[in-house]
Amino acid sequence: MIAWTLFYNPIPFRSDSTLWLLLPLCAMVAAVYKTVRTHNVRRLPVEILVLVGYMAGGLVVLGGALWLIQAYWP
Amino acid sequence: MTGNAVSAKLPAPRMSKATGKSRAMPLVALILAWLVPGAGHAYIGRIARGIVIFVAIAATFWAGVAMGGVMTVDYHGERWWFIAQMCSGVHGLVSWHRQQTVYDRLTEDLRVVDPDTARSSEVSYQQMLIDQKLARDKLVLVAPADTVARAYAGVAGLLNLMCIFDAVILAILGVSGEPQRQPEQEVRLPQNPP
Numbered sequence: 001m002i003a004w005t006l007f008y009n010p011i012p013f014r015s016d017s018t019l020w021l022l023l024p025l026c027a028m029v030a031a032v033y034k035t036v037r038t039h040n041v042r043r044l045p046v047e048i049l050v051l052v053g054y055m056a057g058g059l060v061v062l063g064g065a066l067w068l069i070q071a072y073w074p
Numbered sequence: 075m076t077g078n079a080v081s082a083k084l085p086a087p088r089m090s091k092a093t094g095k096s097r098a099m100p101l102v103a104l105i106l107a108w109l110v111p112g113a114g115h116a117y118i119g120r121i122a123r124g125i126v127i128f129v130a131i132a133a134t135f136w137a138g139v140a141m142g143g144v145m146t147v148d149y150h151g152e153r154w155w156f157i158a159q160m161c162s163g164v165h166g167l168v169s170w171h172r173q174q175t176v177y178d179r180l181t182e183d184l185r186v187v188d189p190d191t192a193r194s195s196e197v198s199y200q201q202m203l204i205d206q207k208l209a210r211d212k213l214v215l216v217a218p219a220d221t222v223a224r225a226y227a228g229v230a231g232l233l234n235l236m237c238i239f240d241a242v243i244l245a246i247l248g249v250s251g252e253p254q255r256q257p258e259q260e261v262r263l264p265q266n267p268p
Contacts (some may be wrong), residue, residue, distance in 0.1 A: 007136070009212050010143035013219045021222050025229060028134040032233040035126045036240045039253050044126070 026055040103245040107238040109163045111230075114241030119251035127237050135165040135230035142223025145208070145215045147173045155224040161231035161238075169227070180207045 030051040038047055098118045107114025111131040116124030139146045147169040149156050160166040184203055208214045215223065 004212070007140055008144050010145070010215050010219045010223065011141050013141075013222065015218050018218045018222055021226075024137070025134070025226060028130050029229065029233065031130045032127055032237065035123050035130070036237060041122050041252065 022059065023052075023056065026059070027052050030055060097248055098245040098250060100242050100245040103241045104238060107241040108161070108234070111163055111165070111234045111237060114238060114245075118241060118244050118249060120244075122252075127234075131162060131230045131234050131237075132165060134233070135159075135162050135169075135227050138223045138226025138228075138230065139169055141226065142215050142219055143213060144169075144172050144176050145213050146223045146227050148215075149173070150177065152224060155228045158228035158231040159224075161235045162227070163234065166227075166231060176213065177204075180204055180211075 027048070030048050034044060034047045034051055038044055103114045103117050106117050110128065112124035112126070112128030114124070115121075115127060145151075147156060147159050147166065149170065156170075159169070181204060184200060205214065
């Protein structure tokens with residue numbers, strides 16, 4: 001029996017839960033992008049939250065539009 | 075309104091701190107920014123941003139490696155992801171070294187063939203043996219974990235690529251330190267322009 005080790009063996013995933021992993025990735029992309037772009041570092045947390053909101057909202061809208069297309073396309 | 079002029083408050087232009095004598099060198103910024111994510115920004119005086127960049131990129135990269143295991147960085151199987159992952163500097167190099175150590179251990183008793191010169195059947199057979207050993211050690215990276223893990227590590231590298239460009243361009247422009255917003259200046263505008 002081989003022991004499971006973090007950072008060595010892959011974590012077993014369920015396919016239906018992987019979509020949620022987009023959110024932390026969006027948060028990290030927003031954090032780095034806003035860190036590079038912002039003029040005022042003190043406003044960084046607010047700007048990151050706003051950008052994460054935009055990204056998540058955009059993904060929801062895009063997902064909804066694609067679902068509508070595949071569900072009702074003749 | 076009083077007098078012949080109207081007072082209006084206009085924001086002052088954004089200025090950077092004076093560069094002085096210690097102007098950042100773009101090549102040093104490039105190497106530092108690649109090797110340690112965020113170090114390029116720290117080098118040009120933006121230490122807080124450098125810390126945020128380092129933490130965010132390290133967290134993203136190692137989250138990917140935690141999900142995908144040691145084979146997330148795979149030079150032999152995923153060349154395009156590998157190139158993106160190597161943009162994350164020391165994180166990518168450490169992961170590549172770990173992956174290469176495992177790969178060497180798995181192939182130490184195999185007669186390794188060169189994929190460019192060997193017959194396709196020999197390459198396929200060797201790959202099959204390696205896959206069997208990976209499965210025996212529970213190291214095989216299968217869907218959907220492979221996509222998620224490699225995307226996390228690859229995106230971390232691509233984010234660092236953006237930070238490298240930013241640090242180098244700021245160094246070329248001679249910017250040093252955080253941009254400073256000067257206090258609002260009072261500008262007097264003429265009341266009756268001709």
